[in-house]
Structure formats: structure tokens, C-alpha cells
Amino acid sequence: MNEKPDCHEPHDHRHGEGCGHTRVRHGDHIDYVHDGHLHHQKDDGSVEEHSLDVTSRNPGGCANAAHIRHGDGHVHGPGCGHEAVPHGDHIDYIVDGRLHHPHGNHCDDHGPVEVLK
Ligand SMILES: [Zn+2]
Ligand SMILES: [Zn+2]
Ligand SMILES: [Zn+2]
Ligand SMILES: [Zn+2]
Ligand SMILES: [Zn+2]
Ligand SMILES: [Zn+2]
Structure with missing residues (x-):
């Protein structure tokens, strides 16, 4: 923590x-x-x-992360409709229960996040 x-x-x-x-x-x-x-x-x-902690389940950076390309060209940012959440020393966006970190022309998948309804 x-x-x-x-x-x-x-x-x-x-x-x-x-x-x-x-x-x-x-x-x-x-x-x-x-x-x-x-x-x-x-x-x-x-x-x-x-x-949120950087762990093997929730890696930071790009090297260990899956790359996601949004088919609709979605770019995360203020008001993009996704919740921003701090992870380690950076900000990610919660997309369908996963942490997305915008990185150039893709998002890094920083693993699952449990959102409680
Ligand atoms: Zn906490
Ligand atoms: Zn990346
Ligand atoms: Zn977004
Ligand atoms: Zn992250
Ligand atoms: Zn994304
Ligand atoms: Zn509140």
C-alpha cells in the first residue's frame, strides 16, 4: 500500500x-x-x-504488459468516460475491470482490478 x-x-x-x-x-x-x-x-x-500496488498480477510499464489497441481509436484522457486510478507512480484507466495505461498508439494492460458494484 x-x-x-x-x-x-x-x-x-x-x-x-x-x-x-x-x-x-x-x-x-x-x-x-x-x-x-x-x-x-x-x-x-x-x-x-x-x-494500487505494482505486482506480477498488476505489472507497471510496457515490457511486461499486454498491448491493447482500441478498435474505435479511443484515447483515454480527462472526460473519456473511464475512471482514472493511480497505479504505482502513474495513472491508469479502468476499462472492463482491467487497468489500461495509455502509451503511444496502444494501451498497456496492467492487469485486473476488482470493481465492486
Ligand atoms: Zn487502499
Ligand atoms: Zn506500451
Ligand atoms: Zn478512456
Ligand atoms: Zn498501471
Ligand atoms: Zn485503453
Ligand atoms: Zn465517495
Whole structure:
């Protein structure tokens, strides 16, 4: 579990079931995807910044990743319709339960991510 320095103002919003943010499993707990950040809601009301771990199941970079080319020429970016989520030291997009990392003319597949409905 990487902890990142807080990059937001503290927010009044308290994440919880039904709060409207996408929930993803991170190790032994559940985090919330919030504006491209991974938020871990603590019981005391504070929020920790998390980043998904780089593992053999969720590799970083390009060399170990499958390459995906979107048939429709989709390019990930702000407002592309996919949720951005931090993974290691970079940002990925959640596409059909997988982490996509845009890289030149393809996406690197950084493995599965468990999204809870
Ligand atoms: Zn929330
Ligand atoms: Zn976490
Ligand atoms: Zn690549
Ligand atoms: Zn996208
Ligand atoms: Zn990644
Ligand atoms: Zn993609």
C-alpha cells in the first residue's frame, strides 16, 4: 500500500457504500475512486491517498504488459468516460475491470482490478 501525500483539500464528503464513487478492492480493504485519486476512508473521517500496488498480477510499464489497441481509436484522457486510478507512480484507466495505461498508439494492460458494484 503506497501512501501518497495528500493532494486535495480535506473534503466534507465521507465515502461509504452508496456514496456514488466507484469502489475498488485494494489488498484487504476497499478504496474509492475520486477524481483520479484512490481514497481510503478512515473511520475517524480522514481520507488517505492510496495507489494500487505494482505486482506480477498488476505489472507497471510496457515490457511486461499486454498491448491493447482500441478498435474505435479511443484515447483515454480527462472526460473519456473511464475512471482514472493511480497505479504505482502513474495513472491508469479502468476499462472492463482491467487497468489500461495509455502509451503511444496502444494501451498497456496492467492487469485486473476488482470493481465492486
Ligand atoms: Zn465517495
Ligand atoms: Zn487502499
Ligand atoms: Zn506500451
Ligand atoms: Zn478512456
Ligand atoms: Zn498501471
Ligand atoms: Zn485503453
